[in-house]
Amino acid sequence: HFEERARAGGSPRMVAIFSGTQLLESEGQRPTQLALALARRGIPVVFVYWRWWENEWRPQDRLEEGIVQIPIDVVVRRPEMLTAAxxxxxxxxxxxxxxxxxxxxxxxxxxxxxxxxYDVIDDWEEFHRVGQAVWWDEEFERHLIGACDAVFAINEPLAARVxxxxxxxxxxxxxxxxxxxxxxxxxRPLxxxxxxxxxxxxxxxxWFDWELIAEAAVRRPAWRFYLIGYGGSPEGTALPKNVELLGKQPQPDLAAFAANWDVAVIPFKPDRLAVGADPIKTYEYLAMGLPVVVTGVHPPAGAESLVDRAEGVEDFLRAIERAAARQGPAEAAARRAFAAGCTWDHRLESLLAALAAGRQRVAEKRALFEEQS
Known part of the structure; x- marks a missing residue:
C-alpha cells in the first residue's frame, strides 16, 4: 500500500534511510531530520530503524507525511522485500x-x-572502543566505503578517516x-x-567533560553554569553550587532557557570521540545568536570565526570571557546568518544536488543501468 501511495504522489524518486536510531523528532538526530526534510519535499521515505527487541515496533505515525518505518532486522532478513520495490x-x-x-x-x-x-556521522571505531557500537567491524566499513556510489562525512576529521x-x-x-x-x-527566567x-x-x-565544568566553576564562583540534558551524571565529580542541573527539557523550550545565557558551551573531552562529532547544538546555539566556546570538537566548516575552541581549563575560561564580551547586535546577526544557511532543508538540497550532478561514482551507476535497460 505504501508503494502505491508513493507512486501516486508523483515523486520521481524515493529514499530508504538505514538509521541507528528511531524516528523521534524530539531527539533531533540527523537520520530523522533528513527523513522529515525529504517528506517536506514530497519524496517518499522508507525509514529502516534500529531496535533491540523483536517486539519493539514503531507506530506508523508518519504515513500521511510519506514515511513508512521498518525495523532493520526485518529488512536484512529479506532485503529483496525492499530492494525489488x-x-x-x-x-x-x-x-x-x-x-x-x-x-x-x-x-x-x-x-x-x-x-x-554512506553518510559518515560518527567515528564508529572509537564508539566501538568505548563499548558502544559493539557490532562495528573495520573490514565491513572499508567494504561499505568502497561499494557505495557516494560517501559523505560530517566533518574533516571523519573525511580524513574515510x-x-x-x-x-x-x-x-x-x-x-x-x-x-x-x-x-x-x-524561562534563570x-x-x-x-x-x-x-x-x-x-x-x-565525552562530556564534567571535570572541566567543575573546575571552571570553582575558579569562577561568581559565574553561573546551567546544564540541560540527560544520559549522564557527574559520576563522582563534585559540582560546586554555581553549577545547576536542569534535567531534560522539551526541545521547543531550549531557546527560552538559552536566552538567559551570555555564552553557550560544548565542553567535550579532547579525544577521538569528540573530534569525530559535529554537534547539532553548535548550529542551534548560533541560531539563537549566542557566542559559542567548545572543547574537544571543532567549529563547523565556515564558522571558525564564530566559534572559539579552547584546550584546558584556563584557556576555556579565557575563551568564555572573550566570548561574553562579544554581545553586539552585529555579532549576533552574523551567528544567526550562518545558522540560517545550515537548516536540514539546506543540507538535503546539497546532498540531492551532489547526487543529481552524478558526483563520485553516481554517474557511472546511472550509465550502467541505463545501458542495461
Whole structure:
C-alpha cells in the first residue's frame, strides 16, 4: 500500500534511510531530520530503524507525511522485500551506520540499480572502543566505503578517516538544525551570574567533560553554569553550587532557557570521540545568536570565526570571557546568518544536488543501468 501511495504522489524518486536510531523528532538526530526534510519535499521515505527487541515496533505515525518505518532486522532478513520495490523510480539507499548486517542488503540494492550512499556521522571505531557500537567491524566499513556510489562525512576529521579507509572521493556535508529552533515561546527566567554559561544536550560521561565544568566553576564562583540534558551524571565529580542541573527539557523550550545565557558551551573531552562529532547544538546555539566556546570538537566548516575552541581549563575560561564580551547586535546577526544557511532543508538540497550532478561514482551507476535497460 505504501508503494502505491508513493507512486501516486508523483515523486520521481524515493529514499530508504538505514538509521541507528528511531524516528523521534524530539531527539533531533540527523537520520530523522533528513527523513522529515525529504517528506517536506514530497519524496517518499522508507525509514529502516534500529531496535533491540523483536517486539519493539514503531507506530506508523508518519504515513500521511510519506514515511513508512521498518525495523532493520526485518529488512536484512529479506532485503529483496525492499530492494525489488519502487521499480521505475530513482531509488536512493542512505546508510547512516556501517552495520555488517547490511552486507546482503547493500549488494541487493546495488545490483537492482539503487544509488547507494554512506553518510559518515560518527567515528564508529572509537564508539566501538568505548563499548558502544559493539557490532562495528573495520573490514565491513572499508567494504561499505568502497561499494557505495557516494560517501559523505560530517566533518574533516571523519573525511580524513574515510580517505584512510579507501574513500578518496568523500565530500563534506555537515550537520544542520531544525528551522524555528531559536524561537522563544514563553520566557524561562534563570538567576544570572557575573557571566552566565549554558549547555544543552547529551551528558554522557564518554565525552562530556564534567571535570572541566567543575573546575571552571570553582575558579569562577561568581559565574553561573546551567546544564540541560540527560544520559549522564557527574559520576563522582563534585559540582560546586554555581553549577545547576536542569534535567531534560522539551526541545521547543531550549531557546527560552538559552536566552538567559551570555555564552553557550560544548565542553567535550579532547579525544577521538569528540573530534569525530559535529554537534547539532553548535548550529542551534548560533541560531539563537549566542557566542559559542567548545572543547574537544571543532567549529563547523565556515564558522571558525564564530566559534572559539579552547584546550584546558584556563584557556576555556579565557575563551568564555572573550566570548561574553562579544554581545553586539552585529555579532549576533552574523551567528544567526550562518545558522540560517545550515537548516536540514539546506543540507538535503546539497546532498540531492551532489547526487543529481552524478558526483563520485553516481554517474557511472546511472550509465550502467541505463545501458542495461
Amino acid at each position: 519502487f521499480e521505475g523510480l530513482e531509488r536512493i539507499a542512505l546508510f547512516e551506520l556501517p552495520y555488517p548486517g547490511f552486507f546482503e542488503t547493500l549488494a541487493a540494492a546495488s545490483s537492482a540499480g539503487w544509488i547507494t550512499v 580517505r584512510a579507509l579507501g574513500g578518496p572521493g568523500v565530500e563534506l556535508l555537515g550537520n544542520g538544525l531544525k528551522a524555528g529552533i531559536a524561537e522563544v515561546r514563553e520566557p 538567576a544570572r551570574g557575573e557571566v552566565t554559561v549554558g549547555y544543552f544536550g547529551y551528558l554522557a560521561g564518554a
